[in-house]
Amino acid sequence: MVSPILKWAGGKRQLLDELYSRFPNSYAHYHEPFFGGGALFFDLEPSNGSINDTNDRLINFYEHVRDRPEELIDTLRSFDDPESDPDPDRRFSDTNRKGKEIKNYYYQQRELFNNRPYDDDYDELEEAALLLYLNRTCYNGLYRENSSGGFNVPIGRYSNPDWVRAEEIRKASHVLEDTEIRNTGFEYILEVAEEDDLVYFDPPYEPMSPTAYFTDYSAEGFGKEDQEQLRDVAQKLDERGVNVILSNSGVMYEMYDEAGFYVEVEGATRAINSDAENRDEVDEVIATNVPPKERRRAGQQGLADF
Ligand SMILES: C[S@@+](CC[C@H](N)C(=O)[O-])C[C@H]1O[C@@H](n2cnc3c(N)ncnc32)[C@H](O)[C@@H]1O
Known part of the structure; x- marks a missing residue:
């Protein structure tokens, strides 16, 4: 387990257990197309796969x-x-x-x-x-x-x-050794993900309630069309036999439900505000195509880890 080197808006450290509980029993390569601070990646320490982000200075850093x-x-x-x-x-x-x-x-x-x-x-x-x-x-x-x-x-x-942060850099360097690093839109994943791989999508999204009007939604320039494009990409991966896990704002519940994914609402506190009183409980959803009976049990390591 390596700590993320950077603090990044929308970091997912609080959601790790929820995400792990949707992992399949085993998978081939691990991919993270919206990398940011890479909280899940560094906790998981995958030995191969790909990471990506549109922020070129962030990618230059990694x-x-x-x-x-x-x-x-x-x-x-x-x-x-x-x-x-x-x-x-x-x-x-x-x-x-x-x-x-x-x-x-x-x-x-x-x-x-x-x-x-x-x-x-x-x-x-x-x-x-x-x-x-x-x-x-x-x-x-x-x-x-x-x-x-x-x-x-x-x-x-x-x-x-x-x-x-010398030790964190050295450890992270070791984890990234065989990871492909890209600096493009999330759609690149269609070029690299193969059957039995695992993809975790964590797009930009703003804290909001599931009842908020969908077309009002936009965070960091990631608006409705991007969300629909992301859903289409997730569906294509599903058809290919790729395991998909996605965290998103509560307003995306229906979109993934209608697309045939398993969707669950999570209340997660997001580390954006320094002021503890402003840290609202936020409705987030986690969508996945991994059927409950094929998920690894809580605390169980993936087969790839043995
Ligand atoms: C919510 S953050 C990811 C946080 C990350 N999971 C963590 O633990 O720190 C979303 C990231 O997506 C990147 N991004 C925005 N639009 C993108 C796009 N179209 N394709 C790929 N990455 C994008 C942003 O630069 C940002 O770093």
Whole structure:
């Protein structure tokens, strides 16, 4: 069991038991087309298969975790405390691109991250390190972009921020060793998933009640048409004999019920708000084509693990 390296909106750590209880007794390869922080993947530690996300900086990060873990760790070690002064030897030590004063190292790092590509200076390894650094030192530890794609979260208040995470990177690198990493839309799964594989879909969705009006729904640009396209892809996988498990907003209950999936409502608390009082119980559904009698028993390891 490896901890996710990044904190990511919609992370599924609280849902792990629910997801495992829908797993088939055995499967061949494991795929996660909406990877984000990969909570289930890292907990499961699959030995092969594929992961994917449309966020190119996120995927650049995981490629470096897999292929260049020691260089990534060394780069992270070279970074300073977020509250310290900007590094005078690097760009944006006084002002950002818009001429606004930069007061500390955190905002210099954020500006470097947002200045992709940094003219001649652009370096994918550094970008990967900056993503983790910002994730570990920003307010609330979340990744958020403004409409023009800039990471815009302010500095967080941590007494002792740990942005290196050397052991987590090494372990994650080992788990990712034989995993194919893609940076495209979720439909790629139709190219790679084979009979008896297992696919876990966790698309972007907003907390809402199952009675909310369906056409109002849209999260992170993932709207009604994307949801319908995802359902079509899930059905094609089902016809191919691929095991499918999907978590989604409660409003998607009927769509998957009508498509012949087993759908159950779960009340899950989602780690988006730092303020505990705002953490509403949210109706989520888990849909799967794995019949109850073919699911592994609670606590039982998949055959692939022996
Ligand atoms: C709910 S998050 C996944 C969270 C993840 N399960 C975890 O534990 O952290 C959804 C992810 O889907 C990605 N995404 C959005 N649209 C996508 C698309 N069309 N195809 C693939 N990934 C997409 C987002 O960048 C985001 O990282």
